[in-house]
Amino acid sequence: MYAVLGFVSLALFIIVTAPYWFRRLNQWFFHLKGPGFTKFMKGLRLIHKPLGAAFVIVPAIHGYLAMGGFRLHTGTILWFFVVITAAAGHTFYLFKKPGLLRVHRILALVTFCFILVHLFVPNLIYYITA
Template sequence: MRRAYKYLPKKPNWFPPILKFLKSAHIYTGIALLIIGFIHGYFALGTIKLHTGLILWMGILFAFLGFLFKNKFGKKWIVYHRTLGFILIGLFFLHYFFPWLIK
């Protein structure tokens, strides 16, 4: 969203506070997504096994680990984080529409 805002010809003054809030909430929503995703998978299957949801959850875990080690990676971590974000969107749709693709 920050990149889209940068290219707007007329910048609305209500947008920066929203970006500031989303930036601070991003970490907590990522942690919540990890926890809720794990609980969802465990309750849905009754166990943890190879499934499109597990692959999606592992991708989210890798994105979070990239954040944790961002000081070690330097500025390259954000490219990794954003690229993985786009991959996660694809994995989400794969899991949503074809959950039993892997049996």
């Protein structure tokens, strides 16, 4: 079950970050315009917040089931950055300060880096401390 939740978490991350990278890909390569693309982007923005909340909860359950409790692991550090990223996004939503959006996006990039670490070297902490 925890493996399924891991894939669900990864899918949530891809969908939650899609408004940003779809907009960038369109700006750099595709140059799509029109009501279809606008409607698609509005749909992604609409589901961003609820899926972001799910992205905080599902990885916590995944980690608890995989480790049998709370343990320091690359996933724990990753989840910490997911929570901080979500908090920065929620703070931006409340106060509408452009600097907070920048912090939210930078933290999303850091979260992506930790996802790569967690996927490819999940026991990194044990290697460092051993």
